[in-house]
Amino acid sequence: MPERKYRCPECGRTNLKVEVKLFARLIQKGPRRISCNIEPGDLEQQFYDRWGKYDPMECNDCGHANSAYTFETAYQEQERKRRTNV
Ligand SMILES: [Zn+2]
Numbered sequence: 062m063p064e065r066k067y068r069c070p071e072c073g074r075t076n077l078k079v080e081v082k083l084f085a086r087l088i089q090k091g092p093r094r095i096s097c098n099i100e101p102g103d104l105e106q107q108f109y110d111r112w113g114k115y116d117p118m119e120c121n122d123c124g125h126a127n128s129a130y131t132f133e134t135a136y137q138e139q140e141r142k143r144r145t146n147v
Contacts, residue, residue, distance in 0.1 A: 069120035
């Protein structure tokens with residue numbers, strides 16, 4: 062399996078963040094008092110692989126945001142080749 066690498070397609074930096082999906086503990090204190098809470102132990106178990114190629118990714122340096130796959134270096138290389146062959 063090829064190694065996945067990510068960088069910002071705008072500025073080329075690798076200081077990135079991605080939206081992740083997590084399970085949170087449901088807290089019900091009454092019909093109108095329903096909330097949820099994430100405990101530190103939950104995070105350690107849940108962070109692995111909780112996002113996919115279509116989830117939002119954002120560059121911390123320039124603010125560029127798009128689907129995660131557009132940040133993949135392999136995708137950017139493929140797009141560059143496609144543009145130069147047209
Ligand atoms: Zn950037």
